[in-house]
Amino acid sequence: MDDALVIAGKRFGSRLLIGTGKYPSHEVMKRCHEASGAEIVTVAVRRLDLNAKGEASLLHWIDTRRVTLLPNTALCYTADDAVRTCRLAAELGMSRWVKLEVLGDERTLFPDVEQTVTAARTLVKEGFTVLPYTSDDPVTARKLEDAGCAAVMPLAAPIGSGLGIRNPHNIRLIRETVKVPVIVDAGVGTASDVAIAMELGCDGVLLNTAVAGAKDPVGMAQAMKLAVEAGRLAFLSGRIPRKAYGSASSPIEGLVD
Amino acid sequence: MTLLVNGVRREVTDGLTVAALVAELAIRGRVAVELNGEVLRQAQHPEVHLRDGDALEVVTFVGGGA
Numbered sequence: 001m002d003d004a005l006v007i008a009g010k011r012f013g014s015r016l017l018i019g020t021g022k023y024p025s026h027e028v029m030k031r032c033h034e035a036s037g038a039e040i041v042t043v044a045v046r047r048l049d050l051n052a053k054g055e056a057s058l059l060h061w062i063d064t065r066r067v068t069l070l071p072n073t074a075l076c077y078t079a080d081d082a083v084r085t086c087r088l089a090a091e092l093g094m095s096r097w098v099k100l101e102v103l104g105d106e107r108t109l110f111p112d113v114e115q116t117v118t119a120a121r122t123l124v125k126e127g128f129t130v131l132p133y134t135s136d137d138p139v140t141a142r143k144l145e146d147a148g149c150a151a152v153m154p155l156a157a158p159i160g161s162g163l164g165i166r167n168p169h170n171i172r173l174i175r176e177t178v179k180v181p182v183i184v185d186a187g188v189g190t191a192s193d194v195a196i197a198m199e200l201g202c203d204g205v206l207l208n209t210a211v212a213g214a215k216d217p218v219g220m221a222q223a224m225k226l227a228v229e230a231g232r233l234a235f236l237s238g239r240i241p242r243k244a245y246g247s248a249s250s251p252i253e254g255l256v257d
Numbered sequence: 258m259t260l261l262v263n264g265v266r267r268e269v270t271d272g273l274t275v276a277a278l279v280a281e282l283a284i285r286g287r288v289a290v291e292l293n294g295e296v297l298r299q300a301q302h303p304e305v306h307l308r309d310g311d312a313l314e315v316v317t318f319v320g321g322g323a
Contacts, residue, residue: 019322029320044321047263047314048288057286058318074321087296088316091289101323109323133323159323186323208322 003232005204007181008097008129008150010068012039015198016228017070017183019208020044023217026061032211033062035221042070042099042206045089064094070131072099077112079119086123098123099153099185099206100132109159109186113140117147124148133185136170138177145178152178153206156197157187160209164193168200175201190220191227198231199239258309269307276302279315288317 004011018038023029033041041062062069071089073082079102086098102119104112116132117140123130129150134140136154144152154174157163164187165171175182181203188194194205205228214220260267260278269278275290275297290297291314297305307313 020320021322023320042322043318045289045316046319046321048282048284048317050263050265050282050315058320059286069318071318072321072323074323084291084296088289088291088314089318091296091299092287092316092318093299094318099323206322212322 003236005181007131012068013037014039014225014228015204015232016194016224017042017185017204017206018211018221018224019206020058020062021208022212024212026058028217029212030061031218032221033067035218035225036211037225039067040070040206041067042072042208044074045071045085045092059094068097069094070097070099071095073101073119074099075103076101077103077115079115079122082115082119083122083126086128087126090128095129096127097129097150098131100130100149111135111155113137113143116140117143120144120147120149131183136167136174138170138173141174141178141182145180149180151181151183151203153183153185155186156184156193159186161187162189162210162213163187164189165196165200168196171197171202172200191223194224194227195231195234198228199235201235204228258307260307260310261312263313263315271309272306274303275305275307275313278307278313282315284315284317286317288315290315 005015014037016038017040018036019042073085076082082102102112102115131151132144133153141152156165183204184197184202185206188207197205211221258271
């Protein structure tokens with residue numbers, strides 16, 4: 001069955017997107033990436049540590065022939081800072097794909113959707129393929145699609161919280177509202193959260209801490225891979241309607257006396 | 258002359274190019290450079306001569322998700 005995830009015309013065999021932060025080591029991160037099967041990997045753009053001479057670069061641990069790098073604008077709080085970060089990322093030469101993230105609150109890390117839409121418009125004009133992190137609000141999702149974003153990425157819950165999908169109804173509404181892929185980004189804690197996102201009809205899930213912070217990160221990476229696949233297959237297969245009362249699956253007739 | 262590189266003052270020889278500065282920093286792997294708030298294209302690195310007081314941001318990819 002061909003069930004590729006298509007973003008901006010590019011096909012991906014995996015519907016899981018994974019980050020590169022907070023792993024116990026680069027070695028563990030590499031093994032997690034392999035176990036996850038993810039073909040899109042997010043990275044951050046930061047000042048070079050001028051005292052860490054000779055330290056192997058992050059890209060040494062990422063198979064850039066196999067995966068698409070998705071530089072992020074993590075911890076940017078204005079559209080201008082996010083755009084600046086994307087321009088720098090582009091000069092790093094790996095791709096013009098960006099995970100746009102403009103935050104509006106330091107405690108919850110909720111997005112500033114007004115600044116996000118502003119930045120998205122500028123970046124699309126400059127030829128970037130923009131995948132924006134956003135709130136679970138269908139109206140903002142539509143504005144981002146109208147701005148030319150290649151996908152929309154609503155949060156399940158605050159970044160790194162592991163709370164799972166707080167508002168499944170809104171996520172479903174977003175899926176109904178936009179035509180571009182919907183990728184749940186941030187807040188999942190375990191495999192069932194990922195499966196629920198996919199069962200709601202989402203096109204993918206982006207996660208980091210749920211794997212990197214697990215007791216066995218490599219095991220959790222594999223669990224997330226399976227959860228994405230299971231949830232997607234369940235969505236495509238069509239779940240039964242919920243019923244209020246019992247309904248036996250064995251025949252009522254022919255019971256022995 | 259004195260530059261401000263990633264927020265730290267640094268003494269360098271006059272007229273140094275951006276490419277020469279990057280080489281001097283002994284960086285492994287690719288970096289992007291912003292000079293006085295303007296992102297430089299990679300092709301500009303060997304061409305742009307730095308001036309006293311220039312502020313540079315030298316960035317690279319690091320681990321991160323969101």
